[in-house]
Amino acid sequence: MRELTEKLDALIGRSRWDEAEKLLLDARDRARERRDEALTLSLCSELMGFYRMCGRESGFRSAMEEAMPLLAKARLDRRSRGTILINAATGLAAFRRAEEAMPLYREAEAIFHSVLRPGDPLLAALYNNMSAALRALGDLAGAERYLLRAEQNFRETPRHPDLATTRVNLAQLYALEDPAGDRARSALDRAWEVFDDPETVWDGYYAHTALKCAGAFEELGQSDRAAELRERAELIYEGT
Numbered sequence: 001m002r003e004l005t006e007k008l009d010a011l012i013g014r015s016r017w018d019e020a021e022k023l024l025l026d027a028r029d030r031a032r033e034r035r036d037e038a039l040t041l042s043l044c045s046e047l048m049g050f051y052r053m054c055g056r057e058s059g060f061r062s063a064m065e066e067a068m069p070l071l072a073k074a075r076l077d078r079r080s081r082g083t084i085l086i087n088a089a090t091g092l093a094a095f096r097r098a099e100e101a102m103p104l105y106r107e108a109e110a111i112f113h114s115v116l117r118p119g120d121p122l123l124a125a126l127y128n129n130m131s132a133a134l135r136a137l138g139d140l141a142g143a144e145r146y147l148l149r150a151e152q153n154f155r156e157t158p159r160h161p162d163l164a165t166t167r168v169n170l171a172q173l174y175a176l177e178d179p180a181g182d183r184a185r186s187a188l189d190r191a192w193e194v195f196d197d198p199e200t201v202w203d204g205y206y207a208h209t210a211l212k213c214a215g216a217f218e219e220l221g222q223s224d225r226a227a228e229l230r231e232r233a234e235l236i237y238e239g240t
Helices: 002-013 017-033 036-056 058-074 077-094 097-116 120-134 140-153 161-177 184-197 204-217 223-238
Strands: none
Touching: 002 017, 002 036, 002 058, 002 204, 002 223, 017 036, 036 058, 036 077, 058 077, 077 097, 077 120, 097 120, 120 140, 120 161, 140 161, 161 184, 161 204, 184 223, 204 223
C-alpha cells in the first residue's frame, strides 16, 4: 500500500489524473477479486480522496457508496476508521454537502480524541478539514477556532508541511474579512517560513503540499513565492 501511495502522489503531483485513477481502480479491482474487504475499503478511501482532489463528483459518490457499507462491518482499528470517515466527510464538503459532512467529522473527532496523542498530524488534518466545512457553512469563528487548534497541534513539529497548509488556510480565512490586512499577510508569511526552513525535509509530501499551497500564495499576492513552490515541487518529482 505504501508503494502504491508513493506512485499515486508522484502521478498526482504531475497532474497525470487518468494514470492515477487507473492505478487505484486496478488495485481495487484486484482486491475485490481476492474478496479482501479490508483492502477494498482502504482503496475506496483512497479513491474518495483522489476524486475529491480532481473534482470528479460521480467518482467520489461511487467510491463512497462502496466504502460506507464496508466500513460499517469492517473490524478496523479506531485510527483507520477515523481516517476513512475524514476522507468521506472531506469529499462531501468539497462537493457542497458540508452539512452532511459534519456528523462524520464529529464521529472522527470523538474517535481521534480517544486514541491519538496531542501532536499527531491526523488531528491537525481533521481540524483543517472541519474548518473548511464550517467556513462553507458560514461559521467563520468556528473555522478559525479549528485552524488555531491545528496550528497548536504542530507545536512540537514546527517543520511539518501540514503546518504550512494550516497557516495558508488561516491566511485565506482572514483574507475573506480583509484581503490586504495584516492578519492574512502574517499567516502567509508564517506558512512560507515552514516551506523555506532549511531543516524542512524536501520529499514527495513536501512537493505535494507545495503544489497544493502555491495557488493560495498567488491568489493572495505572493506570485514569486508561488512560482518558487512549483519549481521546488518539480525538482523533487524529477528526482523520484
